[in-house]
Amino acid sequence: MASLEINSLVKKFSETTAINDISIRILDGEMVGIIGKSGAGKSTLMRLINRLIEPTSGSIAYNGIEITSLKGKNLKQWRSKCAMIFQQFNLIDRLDVLTNVLSGTLGINFKLLKLLKIYSKKEKIEALTYLNNLDLSDKALQRVGTLSGGQQQRVAIARAMMQNPSILLADEPISSLDPKNSKVVMDDIKKINKKDGIMVICNLHSLEIAKEYCDRLIGLSDGKIVFDGHPSSLTKELAEQLYDLENE
Amino acid sequence: MNDSLLKRHITIYSEQLRSRRLWNIFIILIFAVSFFMSSSIIDFNLSQIIDGFPRLSDYIVKILPNLDINLILENSKTEGSIQYWYFNFKKYAALLYETFNMAVLATLMGFIFALILSFLSAKNITPNIYSYHLVKRILEFLRGVPEIIFAILFVWALGVGPLAGIIAITIHTTGALGKLFSEVHENADLKTCEAIRSHGGNWVSEMRYGIIPKVLPNIISYALLRFEINIRASTVIGFVGAGGIGQELYLVINFNYYEEVSAIILLIILTVITIDISSGRIRQKIIGEMGV
Ligand SMILES: Nc1ncnc2c1ncn2[C@@H]1O[C@H](COP(=O)(O)OP(=O)(O)O)[C@@H](O)[C@H]1O
Ligand SMILES: [Mg+2]
Numbered sequence: 190m191a192s193l194e195i196n197s198l199v200k201k202f203s204e205t206t207a208i209n210d211i212s213i214r215i216l217d218g219e220m221v222g223i224i225g226k227s228g229a230g231k232s233t234l235m236r237l238i239n240r241l242i243e244p245t246s247g248s249i250a251y252n253g254i255e256i257t258s259l260k261g262k263n264l265k266q267w268r269s270k271c272a273m274i275f276q277q278f279n280l281i282d283r284l285d286v287l288t289n290v291l292s293g294t295l296g297i298n299f300k301l302l303k304l305l306k307i308y309s310k311k312e313k314i315e316a317l318t319y320l321n322n323l324d325l326s327d328k329a330l331q332r333v334g335t336l337s338g339g340q341q342q343r344v345a346i347a348r349a350m351m352q353n354p355s356i357l358l359a360d361e362p363i364s365s366l367d368p369k370n371s372k373v374v375m376d377d378i379k380k381i382n383k384k385d386g387i388m389v390i391c392n393l394h395s396l397e398i399a400k401e402y403c404d405r406l407i408g409l410s411d412g413k414i415v416f417d418g419h420p421s422s423l424t425k426e427l428a429e430q431l432y433d434l435e436n437e
Numbered sequence: 438m439n440d441s442l443l444k445r446h447i448t449i450y451s452e453q454l455r456s457r458r459l460w461n462i463f464i465i466l467i468f469a470v471s472f473f474m475s476s477s478i479i480d481f482n483l484s485q486i487i488d489g490f491p492r493l494s495d496y497i498v499k500i501l502p503n504l505d506i507n508l509i510l511e512n513s514k515t516e517g518s519i520q521y522w523y524f525n526f527k528k529y530a531a532l533l534y535e536t537f538n539m540a541v542l543a544t545l546m547g548f549i550f551a552l553i554l555s556f557l558s559a560k561n562i563t564p565n566i567y568s569y570h571l572v573k574r575i576l577e578f579l580r581g582v583p584e585i586i587f588a589i590l591f592v593w594a595l596g597v598g599p600l601a602g603i604i605a606i607t608i609h610t611t612g613a614l615g616k617l618f619s620e621v622h623e624n625a626d627l628k629t630c631e632a633i634r635s636h637g638g639n640w641v642s643e644m645r646y647g648i649i650p651k652v653l654p655n656i657i658s659y660a661l662l663r664f665e666i667n668i669r670a671s672t673v674i675g676f677v678g679a680g681g682i683g684q685e686l687y688l689v690i691n692f693n694y695y696e697e698v699s700a701i702i703l704l705i706i707l708t709v710i711t712i713d714i715s716s717g718r719i720r721q722k723i724i725g726e727m728g729v
């Protein structure tokens with residue numbers, strides 16, 4: 190079975206050690222929640238997996254292929270294989286929904302024509318299908334900046350799906366959403382995990398949601414793993430330590 | 438507040454005032470000294486200016502048209518009519534059109550070159566630090582040299598005519614807009630760029646979808662402003678033989694065709710005003726509506 194294997198991963202910034210000797214193995218089809226205080230290193234871990242930043246040492250391998258040494262075309266291919274969605278959505282606000290979703294194909298199939306917003310019919314149909322699955326097809330030609338936060342995050346999910354990813358990395362996907370929209374977005378992510386069998390790694394701020402949606406939780410504190418297991422085996426003390434509940 | 442405290446405040450205040458006054462006197466002295474030093478170097482004296490004034494007004498009176506209120510609407514054969522004053526109107530119009538086209542072409546080409554170079558010379562998005570420094574220096578050179586110098590150069594190399602002017606203004610525009618554009622990019626939020634990189638998108642895609650949609654309204658607005666400047670530049674540049682209405686103005690000034698001088702200047706002023714107003718309107722509209 191395909192898997193993502195992280196071994197002795199370290200990432201140092203000038204002063205802080207954001208990731209401090211982490212080793213994990215995540216199997217295809219798992220939905221993993223990464224939990225921990227702000228500054229624990231959750232975002233850094235995602236960015237390392239997507240190779241938006243370079244590790245200081247250690248290895249990341251997918252299906253036995255070392256990721257940390259990929260270059261050029263192979264690196265771009267890897268990035269498109271592990272799609273990413275962000276807390277702030279990071280969409281192109283001034284452009285329409287459809288173009289935003291289509292921009293997800295820039296990595297897997299770059300063509301000069303795409304710089305003129307010309308995409309193939311097949312890709313457009315695919316984009317509209319994803320939008321339709323997320324109940325957004327009627328918004329296809331609307332400008333992204335005019336949508337609500339929840340709708341924008343679902344556009345970002347559709348954009349991620351255009352990459353035909355093997356892994357979906359979600360960095361605090363619901364932190365800027367209200368409870369109702371949070372549920373819709375998490376349901377959509379769960380559906381992608383269950384129906385399409387895509388590995389999901391999700392940084393979550395809310396322990397409740399993490400417990401509700403994930404089959405496995407990984408607790409990070411100061412760049413180290415302090416918990417790895419089924420949500421039910423997370424003790425109250427550890428949870429309090431992880432989230433610093435007394436201060437909230 | 439008691440009396441002693443009040444007194445203290447007043448003394449402190451007047452002390453501050455005194456020291457500030459001393460500073461002011463010192464600064465004025467420095468200005469005065471540098472003024473006299475620099476004016477002696479360039480041989481600047483007031484009497485020369487005062488002597489010159491009557492001559493200046495003489496010239497203005499000379500170039501004013503002889504309009505006769507009773508004959509003002511007569512045909513071009515009658516002295517005193519507007520048509521007589523503007524007997525050469527067709528030629529002026531053609532030359533103004535040429536000047537306008539010079540500005541349009543030069544602004545468009547300068548815009549394209551500036552846009553391409555600006556991505557390389559914006560610190561936050563440049564693909565590597567060497568191209569950043571190289572392109573930045575190139576842009577500095579391009580805008581550091583005035584259009585008129587480039588124009589003289591190209592008139593000499595390519596001959597008299599609008600082509601020299603277009604190239605000269607294009608070069609200067611590239612430098613000026615390139616700097617402004619890269620500053621706009623440097624203020625742009627890079628979140629969208631990061632998202633596109635996370636899809637595996639290349640640098641060009643990042644620029645196209647991460648930067649351009651965000652900065653375009655700003656950039657267009659700068660370009661239209663530059664267009665207004667270039668209208669004036671393409672007029673002046675004609676003086677060195679680089680085509681357009683300026684070349685004709687230089688001619689009539691040199692041949693002392695007095696009335697034609699005022700006719701042309703008036704036309705230029707009207708054109709510039711019209712373009713300033715309409716481009717201002719267009720700028721406002723574009724900022725609200727663009728989605729590229
Ligand atoms: N680009 C960076 N430069 C320097 N320090 C960074 C950078 N990114 C993250 N860090 C530091 O690394 C640590 C982990 O950050 P992050 O991964 O964003 O935490 P989390 O997402 O869990 O809140 C923090 O101490 C943060 O200040
Ligand atoms: Mg974070």
